[in-house]
Amino acid sequence: MLDEIDLKILRSLQKKGRKKRNELAEEVQLSIPSVSERLNKMEDKGIIEGYYAKLNRKAFGYDITAFIQVMMESSKNYKTLIGKVEKMPQILECHAVLGEGSHLLKAVVKNTEALEKLLSEIQSWPGVTATKTTYVLSTVKETFEINI
Amino acid sequence: MLDEIDLKILRSLQKKGRKKRNELAEEVQLSIPSVSERLNKMEDKGIIEGYYAKLNRKAFGYDITAFIQVMMESSKNYKTLIGKVEKMPQILECHAVLGEGSHLLKAVVKNTEALEKLLSEIQSWPGVTATKTTYVLSTVKETFEINI
DNA sequence: AAAAACTTCCTAAATAATTAAGGAATTTTA
DNA sequence: TAAAATTCCTTAATTATTTAGGAAGTTTTT
Numbered sequence: 001m002l003d004e005i006d007l008k009i010l011r012s013l014q015k016k017g018r019k020k021r022n023e024l025a026e027e028v029q030l031s032i033p034s035v036s037e038r039l040n041k042m043e044d045k046g047i048i049e050g051y052y053a054k055l056n057r058k059a060f061g062y063d064i065t066a067f068i069q070v071m072m073e074s075s076k077n078y079k080t081l082i083g084k085v086e087k088m089p090q091i092l093e094c095h096a097v098l099g100e101g102s103h104l105l106k107a108v109v110k111n112t113e114a115l116e117k118l119l120s121e122i123q124s125w126p127g128v129t130a131t132k133t134t135y136v137l138s139t140v141k142e143t144f145e146i147n148i
Numbered sequence: 149m150l151d152e153i154d155l156k157i158l159r160s161l162q163k164k165g166r167k168k169r170n171e172l173a174e175e176v177q178l179s180i181p182s183v184s185e186r187l188n189k190m191e192d193k194g195i196i197e198g199y200y201a202k203l204n205r206k207a208f209g210y211d212i213t214a215f216i217q218v219m220m221e222s223s224k225n226y227k228t229l230i231g232k233v234e235k236m237p238q239i240l241e242c243h244a245v246l247g248e249g250s251h252l253l254k255a256v257v258k259n260t261e262a263l264e265k266l267l268s269e270i271q272s273w274p275g276v277t278a279t280k281t282t283y284v285l286s287t288v289k290e291t292f293e294i295n296i
Numbered sequence: 297a298a299a300a301a302c303t304t305c306c307t308a309a310a311t312a313a314t315t316a317a318g319g320a321a322t323t324t325t326a
Numbered sequence: 327t328a329a330a331a332t333t334c335c336t337t338a339a340t341t342a343t344t345t346a347g348g349a350a351g352t353t354t355t356t
Contacts, residue, residue, distance in 0.1 A: 016199065018165065021342070032344095037304080047204055052161075052199065052291075053158065053199050054197045054199065055162060055294065067215075089289075089292060096283060097282070098284050134245070138244070141240045184315070
C-alpha cells in the first residue's frame, strides 16, 4: 500500500510539518503533482493524523511535567475517566495499564501549586486514588521510526 | 511581548499546523502580511519550536507504549544517558525525576518482543537498573493551554 | 493472451498563497 | 515632544498548489 517514496515523504514531514511540496518533490525525485497526490491520499486514509505546531512550553511558564498514577475501583469507569481527562487541558496524555484498572496521566503545569491543585481535583473523582511523581528536564521527540 | 492576537494564532496552529496565512488572517482580522510578520517573529524567537506531522502509529504496527523507570548509580551520568536515549528511536521521551538520579523513559514499540529487547539493551548500560510498565489505549493531546 | 480497468506519473495552465516593497499610523523611548 | 521603533496597510512580484488531460506501466478480468 505504502511504498518507500511514501515513507520518505512521511519521514520528512515528521521532522518538518510545513515543508513545501516542491521541496518534498525534490527529495523524492517526483513531480509536484505526484507528491501532492500521494500526500492527499495519505491524509485521507488517516496515515497522517494531522499537523501540529510545537510551542515552547517554557516560554509560557510551563516548567513541570508530572506523571500521575490513577487507581480506579473498577475499570468500568474508563469512559468516565477519559471524559474527565479530555476536559482538563493540563492533562496531555492518558495511558491505560495493560490488564489493570489503573491509568497513568501525564500533566504539564506551571508550578507546584498548580500541580497540587490538579492532584486534589483528581483525588476528588469518585472511586479514584492518585499519586504523583514530578519531573524536570524532559526531552521529547516528535518522530518515531517508520518502515513497512 | 506577545499579545492576544499572537496567542490566537498560536492556539490555531497548535490544532492545525499547516493552516494557511489567509485563514489565520481571517481568524484574527488582520491582513495576510501582518499575520506573516507575527508568525515569522514567533518562529525566529523560538516561541514556535517547529511543526510536525503526526502519523498514525497503529498503521505502522506500533501497538505498545511502555514507560521504563531507569535508576542510575550516579546522576553524573545524565549526559551519557541522554546521549544513548537520543540514538534510540524507540524512546520518545526522557524525563529526569526532580532531585533524584532516576529517569522515566517513554518508548513505543511494535510488540512485547521488541519491548523485552529494548529493556535488556537498557539494562546493559553501565550503572543502570530498569523496570517497565506496559500500557495500551493511550490518548495523547497535541495542545496545551496557552496564556500570558 | 488480449482487453479492460486501474494506478501512477508527467506537462502545462489556472488558481491560490506568500513574500517584498514602500509608506501611513500608532506606540515607545529618550 | 521629537526621534525611533513597531505594527499595520495596500499593491505588485514571486512562489506554491491545484486542476486538467493524457501517456506509460500494472493488475485484473474475460
